[in-house]
Amino acid sequence: xxxxxxxxxxxxxxxxxxxxxxxxxxxxxxxxxxxxxxxxxxxxxxxxxxxxxxxxxxxxxxxxxxxxxxxxxxxxxxxxxxxxxxxxxxxxxxxxxxxxxxxxxxxxxxxxxxxxxxxxxxxxxxxxxxxxxxxxxxxxxxxxxxxxxxxxxxxxxxxxxxxxxxxxxxxxxxxxxxxxxxxxxxxxxxxxxxxxxxxxxxxxxxxxxxxxxxxxxxxxxxxxxxxxxxxxxxxxxxxxxxxxxxxxxxxxxxxxxxxxxxxxxxxxxxxxxxxxxxxxxxxxxxxxxxxxxxxxxxxxxxxxxxxxxxxxxxxx
Amino acid sequence: xxxxxxxxxxxxxxxxxxxxxxxxxxxxxxxxxxxxxxxxxxxxxxxxxxxxxxxxxxxxxxxxxxxxxxxxxxxxxxxxxxxxxxxxxxxxxxxxxxxxxxxxxxxxxxxxxxxxxxxxxxxxxxxxxxxxxxxxxxxxxxxxxxxxxxxxxxxxxxxxxxxxxxxxxxxxxxxxxxxxxxxxxxxxxxxxxxxxxxxxxxxxxxxxxxxxxxxxxxxxxxxxxxxxxxxxxxxxxxxxxxxxxxxxxxxxxxxxxxxxxxxxxxxxxxxxxxxxxxxxxxxxxxxxxxxxxxxxxxxxxxxxxxxxxxxxxxxxxxxxxxxxxxxxxxxxxxxxxxxxxxxxxxxxxxxxxxxxxxxxxxxxxxxxxxxxxxxxxxxxxxxxxxxxxxxxxxxxxxxxxxxxxxxxxxxxxxxxxxxxxxxxxxxxxxxxxxx
Numbered sequence: 001x002x003x004x005x006x007x008x009x010x011x012x013x014x015x016x017x018x019x020x021x022x023x024x025x026x027x028x029x030x031x032x033x034x035x036x037x038x039x040x041x042x043x044x045x046x047x048x049x050x051x052x053x054x055x056x057x058x059x060x061x062x063x064x065x066x067x068x069x070x071x072x073x074x075x076x077x078x079x080x081x082x083x084x085x086x087x088x089x090x091x092x093x094x095x096x097x098x099x100x101x102x103x104x105x106x107x108x109x110x111x112x113x114x115x116x117x118x119x120x121x122x123x124x125x126x127x128x129x130x131x132x133x134x135x136x137x138x139x140x141x142x143x144x145x146x147x148x149x150x151x152x153x154x155x156x157x158x159x160x161x162x163x164x165x166x167x168x169x170x171x172x173x174x175x176x177x178x179x180x181x182x183x184x185x186x187x188x189x190x191x192x193x194x195x196x197x198x199x200x201x202x203x204x205x206x207x208x209x210x211x212x213x214x215x216x217x218x219x220x221x222x223x224x225x226x227x228x229x230x231x232x233x234x235x236x237x238x239x240x241x242x243x244x245x246x247x248x249x250x251x252x253x254x255x256x257x258x259x260x261x262x263x264x265x266x267x268x269x270x271x272x273x274x275x276x277x278x279x280x281x282x283x284x285x286x287x288x289x290x291x292x293x294x295x296x297x298x299x300x301x302x303x304x305x306x307x308x309x310x311x312x313x314x315x316x
Numbered sequence: 317x318x319x320x321x322x323x324x325x326x327x328x329x330x331x332x333x334x335x336x337x338x339x340x341x342x343x344x345x346x347x348x349x350x351x352x353x354x355x356x357x358x359x360x361x362x363x364x365x366x367x368x369x370x371x372x373x374x375x376x377x378x379x380x381x382x383x384x385x386x387x388x389x390x391x392x393x394x395x396x397x398x399x400x401x402x403x404x405x406x407x408x409x410x411x412x413x414x415x416x417x418x419x420x421x422x423x424x425x426x427x428x429x430x431x432x433x434x435x436x437x438x439x440x441x442x443x444x445x446x447x448x449x450x451x452x453x454x455x456x457x458x459x460x461x462x463x464x465x466x467x468x469x470x471x472x473x474x475x476x477x478x479x480x481x482x483x484x485x486x487x488x489x490x491x492x493x494x495x496x497x498x499x500x501x502x503x504x505x506x507x508x509x510x511x512x513x514x515x516x517x518x519x520x521x522x523x524x525x526x527x528x529x530x531x532x533x534x535x536x537x538x539x540x541x542x543x544x545x546x547x548x549x550x551x552x553x554x555x556x557x558x559x560x561x562x563x564x565x566x567x568x569x570x571x572x573x574x575x576x577x578x579x580x581x582x583x584x585x586x587x588x589x590x591x592x593x594x595x596x597x598x599x600x601x602x603x604x605x606x607x608x609x610x611x612x613x614x615x616x617x618x619x620x621x622x623x624x625x626x627x628x629x630x631x632x633x634x635x636x637x638x639x640x641x642x643x644x645x646x647x648x649x650x651x652x653x654x655x656x657x658x659x660x661x662x663x664x665x666x667x668x669x670x671x672x673x674x675x676x677x678x679x680x681x682x683x684x685x686x687x688x689x690x691x692x693x694x695x696x697x698x699x700x701x702x703x704x705x706x707x708x709x710x711x712x713x714x715x716x717x718x719x720x721x722x723x724x725x726x727x728x729x730x731x732x733x734x735x736x737x738x739x740x741x742x743x744x745x746x747x748x749x750x751x
Contacts, residue, residue, distance in 0.1 A: 112598070133530075
């Protein structure tokens, strides 16, 4: 297995064959997860700590389940509630946790680069579960796995990413991953939410959704992140839905077999039509959740192998 | 006390020359500058006996006017653990800086004659180089009420600045400029559109987009400068823009100068030698204000220094302790120490053949001295013998833990530099000699 990283901090440092390696292993875990007895002990004896400095239900649950299915001892820490309020710095928190000898640290933080900073200070493997507006690598990997299983390949596809790109780490990680795998990427949204600089990464930018959706294979919708808005990015939710909400009429412009994705949680009637989101012929939103657990199992498995190898080398 | 500097490579920004020669210092002032290389002839012409003169053999190294650095933050009062007058003075001397012009963005701000007097006393007691204080333009640097500009000038303030706080209320700024003009005071402002740049940690562009950092368009600088220029047309004040760092602001500056406004502009050594990509993996030592720019902007600003459109290079020395830097990039404090690295970093431009040495010292010594009404910054008879002797070529690797500042937040840590200060003289006395 060729995956030589200590941490999973982003998609950016990964090579295409490493992305493929994670996805191949994740495929095996999808099979495991569908069995009645869904347990393995590749992480037995290892401690996984989930540190979420920002609210999360889905990602945290997914990481927790992934760790437990692989036999790790999993602990969740809701960081807003604890030491941050007491004025402890991120580094202090990291050092404190490090002293408890965790093996896998899953971190989400509201500031870009915070997880990189933390990774420099601890002795274990760190998985980025989302840092500010920077990266959310496991989300991009689970999206890639969903696309690969649904389309049979992960290259030469036309993929549209729609909505609040500016505030989205999901969009950044997806843009990098899908670009590395040689797909054509379109970014669709109002100019207030789609920074023009992304054109320099080879993406095509559309402010007309109908034009942007023409003949695409994959439509990735993003959540309109209300909590991230300073205010004034869009005139109103209803105008946004009218121009950029995905409904059957707009989707008809895409390829007939185009799939619809959403990282969740959805704002029905804001960025996506509720009926469309539930349409099992088009929407793969539920599969995405399923793939999420498998991809996280694969990522933690690979990091744990490297961690064990590193420790053996030190001991031997 | 009479000293003869022989066998020197004299860097004279006033004449724009870089040539071998010798220089005589008597009673703290330059007594003679001589292009010939015969010490005996010079002494005879000056009516001096050889035994009354100390000879400093420069060994062919560069002798230039000492650097006059506008915009140095010494963290007294308030944060002496970051930098004191003593450590700043040692760092300045080791960096060839003979005059530091201190910033008022301390805690509390230097905005009253009493605070200014405290600072002046501290500076005189502890600092081997000249210290000239600036004072805040508005009380508490809050942009609401102007400070006692007249009293502060009497107490020794050489310029007025709210530093990186932009006076947002245009009416307040207009009145402060008009009042400052009546006192003959120099106002130093930070040209930046404050709303557009709020919360920004990087310059908008490919880099900030990829790293997901809150960013400001480089246009915000031009917008801020445009406003300030309009106010200068209204008030006729004496104005200096602390840092011009973007190409788009340069035409506006050029027009304002052509229109005869009393305007000068500076830039920081970091914006001349680093660009946005240096931040790489969120390295907070590279977080400065305004943020580092694109390479095109850097080159445009270097060219503006060469042509003289940008008048002054400053260190923008801003000490920060480890705690305020060891944070996620967005939360980390901005600023870098630079007194000791200013000259070696500036020499990068010389070694890259972008700017010659007389031009560098025009921007680091002559122009800032002129702008403040000082007679230093020159190699001329009767000018103060504030001098720096340096080897322009010797290579070294910078180790931040060897810096004399109390804070060691330099972006050049571990980088290869070329050029090192051998000795620094203030009023003819050596305040630093390399061991």
